[in-house]
Amino acid sequence: MKRLALLALLVPALAFADEPKPQAPVPAPKDAKPSVVERARLEIQPSGRSFKKIQIENPLGDVRVEGYDGTAIQIETRKQGPNEEAIDRLRVSLVPNPDGTVRMKTTADGGPESTPLARGSVRIDLIVRAPRDAHIEATSSSGQLEVSNMDAGGDLDSGSGKITVRNVAGELSTHSVSGPTSLTQVFGSVDAQIMSNDLALDSIGGERLIASVNQGKIEGRRVRSRNIELTTMHGNIVFEGEASLRGRFIISSLKGDIDVKLRRNGVMIVRARGSKVNLGSTAKAGPDGWVETQHGKLAANESPATVELRSREGTVDFSLVQW
């Protein structure tokens, strides 16, 4: 932390000072307050060891991380504020460590008490081009958090900003309090958790997909993860995917409806509970309240894929999608 503070003072001065300050007024509506924008670019080269992990903490704006085939990290910052004094309070610190970790953090220095600066009046946006094989740990607050084209997964944390992930391999973990989350083309285990907003999944593959949403819905398309656990408390779950051989699906909701469409690659046993359950014409209701159906004939020593669907107060619909 102390290193961070030290370098927070040094790095911006050294790294960004040589960049000319294009302080052009931002085109804005006539009734908008005038603002000042300052842009800077920086490239850091690995010193001996490649960058393995990039930690970004930007509570003041958007974060966009794009993977590319190079070895350097290219950073573009965009500071915006009502005047130069406000811009001067905005800081971007950059701490490269010998273990291959690079930390970036944005802060706002304290200013005169007589002129408090509202958080909404300033922002820092970061665009980072990073080596594909670096692991990304990024946090934002109300700003958007976008990660794309990375191969070593990530850990993304947002307050109310949207999380968008596209074309990422490796283990991915996302958390958001009230921002929507969209994961597309993720090839690796996924753990997504949202308190109050929606989760959209598209083209997900990997060993494990665990997602939970408290107030919001989950929509999944083209999901091929082997083990899947989706949970909502108050939102619907609409899911279309492919059941892996011996895969395990648990899709559950407290009050939301569940609609699942699956392709199968082997024998699949589906069981469901809900206020109203529709598993197709072959389904049978048991005395314990479960409705069950089996697709395909189970051979000796064969383990089926299992699908468990349950909604305490919502309906459950399941259909098999043929090849």
Add this chain to the structure above:
Amino acid sequence: MTCDDVRPRLTAYLDGDLDPDRGTVVRGHLRTCDACRTIAEQESVLRDGLRDLPTVDAPSGMWANIQSQLAAAEITESRRPGWKRALARWTPMLPRFAMGGVLAAAAVGILWWRTHESVAVEPAPNKIVDVASPKIESSAPIAVAPKTGCNLDAPAGTDVTVDLAGEAARVTACYAQTAAELMTLARETRGTWTDEQRASFDVQVADLQKAVERAEDGRPRQRAWRAMNRYLQTTLTRDQVALASAVTP
């Protein structure tokens, strides 16, 4: 600073535990010293390797069992006479003495005798450490964080610096509030559970609450609350199945 000065500090340096001045000095030395840099890189690779090891989830009841066994063992131990405890401490060493030969055994014995002769050993008081598993009272109310209001925005007029300083606490409060809401739902539902399910639930929640209390402020505590929320969500939507299974990490 020489290599001998730097090497003992490499671990602390890689952990980020050195103060800025020393960190700068170590970093400067690593830039110029191939040998030390190699050692630092090797240690870093080892740490990365350890970090990459897969996490193995312990069975849900394991800690409770371990704790109860530890507690039982300590209670038994505390009731034993002092001489028996001393004997028990040294009994495992006896085969080694035998294998090491009579001479080594005698030397160790003399050493032991001499050290115990010269130092007055105060018998340790029989201390019973309360590490028993949490008491399970199915009807006991489960304490959760009070409702704090989930508002990620600071009050209007707050300066940006103050706003940022308080943000982690506001996020944590949101997770805590969600947990409180889920716990309310769980209380409403628990009447339909069996005693065993209630007991299992209480143990899990107690463990997760301890994790929340132990976690540092900020992101670690948010992570702990998220684990609590995930468990509660899973339990509420899957009732008896989830109650019998381990918490999803």
